[in-house]
Amino acid sequence: MLRLLLNSSKNNLFNNMAKTICDWSKKDLLKHPEKLHALTREACFFCKKCGRVANTKKALCKGEAFAAQSSKIAKVDFAA
Numbered sequence: 001m002l003r004l005l006l007n008s009s010k011n012n013l014f015n016n017m018a019k020t021i022c023d024w025s026k027k028d029l030l031k032h033p034e035k036l037h038a039l040t041r042e043a044c045f046f047c048k049k050c051g052r053v054a055n056t057k058k059a060l061c062k063g064e065a066f067a068a069q070s071s072k073i074a075k076v077d078f079a080a
């Protein structure tokens with residue numbers, strides 16, 4: 001009954017994927033470029049903290065709308 005606690009860090013990494021693109025590591029970006037594309041296509045929000053952009057506020061840690069002009073926000077399910 002040997003359990004390697006170190007393996008749990010892999011799960012944490014995976015859970016972080018479902019957070020914001022601000023939290024993605026370089027590895028995550030390279031692993032899921034299609035997700036990044038889906039979230040950043042026609043971006044109308046930007047992150048006040050780190051400057052990333054997305055088409056949904058939920059994908060950013062400090063999301064802010066570029067302008068109140070576009071209501072054409074694609075709904076993207078990025079919850080893994």
Ligand SMILES: [Zn+2]
Pocket residue numbers: 022047048049050051052060061062
């Ligand atoms: Zn951010």
